[in-house]
Amino acid sequence: MLEYTIKLKCKQFLGVRMNTFFINNPQLIWPIILLAAWTFAEVGTYLIKIPRITFYTLFGFIFAKHQFGPLPTLDHSGVLSLVNIISGLILFEFGYRINLRWIWNNPIILITSIVESGATFIAVFIISRMFEISVLVSLEFAALFMATSPFVIINVINGQQSAGQVTERVLHLTALNCIVAIFLFKLILGVAVFEKSGSFAAATMASVVMLISSAILGIGFALLLSVALRHIKIITQNRAVVLSLVIILMVGIAKALGISSIVASLLFGLTIRHMKVVMGQNQRNFGALENILIAVLFIVIPVNLDWHDLSSYIGLGIALFFSRLLIKTIVVTIFSYYSGVSFYKGLLTGLALSPISIFSILLLDHSVSVGLGLNHGLVIISGVVFFLEVFGPCITQYSLIKAGESTPNLSKIS
Amino acid sequence: MQLGQFKTSDPYTMGVELELQLINLSNFDLTASSPDLIYLLGKHDFPGSVTPEMTESMIEIATDVMHNYDEISTQLHQIRNKLVEACDKLNIGICGGGTHPFQRWSERKIYNKERYREASKRYGYLAKQFTVFGQHVHIGCESGDSALYLLHALNRYVPHFIALSASSPYVQGADTAFNSARLNSVFAFPLSGHAPFILNWEQFDKEYFARMHKTGTINSMKDFYWDIRPKPEYGTIELRVCDTPLNVEKAAVLAVYLQALCHYILEDERPKVSENCYMVYNYNRFQACRFGMEGKIVDPVTYSQKTIHQDILDMIHKIELHAITLGSEDAFLLLKKYIKENNDATYLRRQFAQSESMEYIIDNAIAKFRQ
Numbered sequence: 001m002l003e004y005t006i007k008l009k010c011k012q013f014l015g016v017r018m019n020t021f022f023i024n025n026p027q028l029i030w031p032i033i034l035l036a037a038w039t040f041a042e043v044g045t046y047l048i049k050i051p052r053i054t055f056y057t058l059f060g061f062i063f064a065k066h067q068f069g070p071l072p073t074l075d076h077s078g079v080l081s082l083v084n085i086i087s088g089l090i091l092f093e094f095g096y097r098i099n100l101r102w103i104w105n106n107p108i109i110l111i112t113s114i115v116e117s118g119a120t121f122i123a124v125f126i127i128s129r130m131f132e133i134s135v136l137v138s139l140e141f142a143a144l145f146m147a148t149s150p151f152v153i154i155n156v157i158n159g160q161q162s163a164g165q166v167t168e169r170v171l172h173l174t175a176l177n178c179i180v181a182i183f184l185f186k187l188i189l190g191v192a193v194f195e196k197s198g199s200f201a202a203a204t205m206a207s208v209v210m211l212i213s214s215a216i217l218g219i220g221f222a223l224l225l226s227v228a229l230r231h232i233k234i235i236t237q238n239r240a241v242v243l244s245l246v247i248i249l250m251v252g253i254a255k256a257l258g259i260s261s262i263v264a265s266l267l268f269g270l271t272i273r274h275m276k277v278v279m280g281q282n283q284r285n286f287g288a289l290e291n292i293l294i295a296v297l298f299i300v301i302p303v304n305l306d307w308h309d310l311s312s313y314i315g316l317g318i319a320l321f322f323s324r325l326l327i328k329t330i331v332v333t334i335f336s337y338y339s340g341v342s343f344y345k346g347l348l349t350g351l352a353l354s355p356i357s358i359f360s361i362l363l364l365d366h367s368v369s370v371g372l373g374l375n376h377g378l379v380i381i382s383g384v385v386f387f388l389e390v391f392g393p394c395i396t397q398y399s400l401i402k403a404g405e406s407t408p409n410l411s412k413i414s
Numbered sequence: 415m416q417l418g419q420f421k422t423s424d425p426y427t428m429g430v431e432l433e434l435q436l437i438n439l440s441n442f443d444l445t446a447s448s449p450d451l452i453y454l455l456g457k458h459d460f461p462g463s464v465t466p467e468m469t470e471s472m473i474e475i476a477t478d479v480m481h482n483y484d485e486i487s488t489q490l491h492q493i494r495n496k497l498v499e500a501c502d503k504l505n506i507g508i509c510g511g512g513t514h515p516f517q518r519w520s521e522r523k524i525y526n527k528e529r530y531r532e533a534s535k536r537y538g539y540l541a542k543q544f545t546v547f548g549q550h551v552h553i554g555c556e557s558g559d560s561a562l563y564l565l566h567a568l569n570r571y572v573p574h575f576i577a578l579s580a581s582s583p584y585v586q587g588a589d590t591a592f593n594s595a596r597l598n599s600v601f602a603f604p605l606s607g608h609a610p611f612i613l614n615w616e617q618f619d620k621e622y623f624a625r626m627h628k629t630g631t632i633n634s635m636k637d638f639y640w641d642i643r644p645k646p647e648y649g650t651i652e653l654r655v656c657d658t659p660l661n662v663e664k665a666a667v668l669a670v671y672l673q674a675l676c677h678y679i680l681e682d683e684r685p686k687v688s689e690n691c692y693m694v695y696n697y698n699r700f701q702a703c704r705f706g707m708e709g710k711i712v713d714p715v716t717y718s719q720k721t722i723h724q725d726i727l728d729m730i731h732k733i734e735l736h737a738i739t740l741g742s743e744d745a746f747l748l749l750k751k752y753i754k755e756n757n758d759a760t761y762l763r764r765q766f767a768q769s770e771s772m773e774y775i776i777d778n779a780i781a782k783f784r785q
Contacts, residue, residue: 102505278773
């Protein structure tokens with residue numbers, strides 16, 4: 001009791017002081033938060049050698065409005081637009097690294113993805129139902145739990161400068177399970193809208209039309225840009241700038257039309273790559289800017305979370321966490337031998353698929369605003385989701401290091 | 415320690431080793447993928463052999479012992495097909511070329527093998543910047559003495575092979591103005607250059623190798639980075655100056671050209687060799703590296719100057735009958751075609767002029783390797 005009172009007092013003291021300061025100086029919130037989060041992440045990474053994004057997520061959670069914080073919830077923040085742009089840029093980079101020809105050349109990769117996603121879907125649905133979660137919310141959980149976080153994966157891979165089969169397979173399996181997850185999620189949403197409203201048009205709009213129009217937006221922009229890049233020399237010399245500006249425009253259009261910027265950005269990157277628009281060595285990633293963008297994204301992801309929600313449904317959370325981890329790892333390991341790598345690398349690939357991106361998807365995907373009880377449903381599993389958001393990057397990093405695919409220290413000669 | 419007996423092998427038999435680039439297909443940079451590729455190739459039968467190299471972005475393939483052009487060309491194509499199939503399964507690009515045009519040496523990873531770790535400790539950054547890709551050609555010799563004689567008699571023709579195979583005009587993102595910049599990386603090693611002028615195997619073994627071993631600077635013949643070195647365990651001499659060509663056909667043709675040249679030297683010309691032959695060796699070598707086929711070389715005996723292009727054409731004329739004797743006349747037709755087209759360095763520069771993109775060059779090299 002005494003301990004609880006002390007904690008409460010601390011929280012009130014810190015919260016009130018900080019909030020008063022930031023209310024008087026709102027323009028200082030983000031610069032100070034970013035600098036503090038960056039310092040926190042750098043010191044943390046230096047001390048315990050885990051990915052920076054883990055620290056950003058923890059920082060965002062600790063300094064969220066529901067805890068100590070000055071960070072506003074996103075519903076009332078202009079930061080959401082910035083987050084959309086950042087994810088657009090990262091998803092472009094992610095899509096750019098996906099080679100469809102590989103999936104054609106080695107179809108076991110596709111089969112692995114279908115089986116691991118399908119098995120995860122079924123397991124999550126069954127477990128959710130066992131905990132008496134409604135059918136609709138269980139289905140939506142099942143779809144979202146299939147996806148590995150592209151944001152985490154690309155960040156950890158870039159941070160480790162890793163190369164090899166675990167790296168390539170994690171990238172491609174993530175892309176595939178994300179696409180399948182979003183597709184299924186939209187489909188379930190469509191069915192739910194139909195059941196609720198009885199309107200076939202509204203249901204189709206919420207699912208198929210939204211997916212197709214997002215795909216057209218991404219692919220269309222990519223085709224137009226690749227033609228322009230071939231013919232206008234001035235653009236060729238500033239590829240990274242032009243690509244960034246086009247992504248920002250595309251994300252804006254997706255938002256205005258209420259369609260998925262995730263799908264559009266991913267397909268934009270994928271198409272640009274397959275149209276052989278090459279990013280030069282100095283134009284890859286987005287340099288120092290990318291580090292800042294990543295910080296903003298991962299600080300923002302948990303700001304809507306409340307500490308009290310994390311402790312609910314611990315049993316369900318543990319069951320979902322272990323079943324997802326086990327299924328992905330077992331399936332990928334079994335298929336690894338037939339797809340050309342050792343069982344050991346298969347095992348590490350499966351483990352590396354741990355990071356989850358439910359909050360990111362929900363933050364970015366405006367179709368959730370259709371509102372079918374999922375947000376409430378998520379509260380009950382926010383513990384496990386938060387756990388995966390925080391520790392997923394560590395598991396991926398561990399897998400890449402164990403696979404011998406990371407580059408430990410470039411400043412060393414050997 | 416001594417090398418011992420020089421193993422006898424059938425004269426003029428040949429073998430080819432090629433060091434190849436492993437490419438990330440997203441950004442066309444090198445990728446550290448040789449452990450995965452070697453694992454996959456090890457699961458099935460492989461024509462010839464495949465081994466790791468100094469850094470994880472390279473692999474080396476080698477043919478078995480071959481007698482003529484048809485044999486070596488056929489096996490190189492079989493090896494190429496197996497490599498392409500395995501790389502397709504792992505999402506890796508694979509190509510020839512003496513250097514990767516824009517890779518950064520500091521980003522390379524040393525292959526996890528005692529010999530390479532030791533080389534990295536001994537040579538510092540030289541080990542990583544040795545991520546360059548060469549073709550080595552072995553020619554069988556019946557004795558150690560014959561091998562040493564041939565090795566020194568061939569010194570005059572080393573520029574031919576450099577100029578014909580040159581495919582490394584770009585290094586670390588810039589045009590070097592060289593046709594073969596790769597050899598500059600090799601030249602940085604303390605035990606590079608040409609072999610000491612010794613014509614007797616016993617003398618070479620006892621007086622040179624054993625003494626060098628006692629100094630603690632070498633452990634085996636592998637520690638000599640000479641342009642041509644004897645390989646007693648195979649009973650061959652090994653020519654090491656060629657850049658890896660962009661396709662395996664050219665690699666086969668270069669091997670056959672060396673085979674015919676050796677046949678001509680031992681069966682016909684029997685030139686006198688002396689230490690004086692090396693007077694202009696480094697100059698001629700530089701001309702070939704820098705200017706390729708247009709380089710001008712000096713004959714150390716007659717002091718006459720000629721372009722390498724002309725010197726090769728003259729030599730082809732002289733040794734064509736030897737090629738026919740060895741069953742390699744088709745290769746000589748191709749050789750003449752390659753001379754007309756100039757070397758791969760010229761081709762790569764043309765590709766860059768068209769696209770202004772180094773990534774495009776690599777994309778093109780990957781396609782050319784598969785042709």
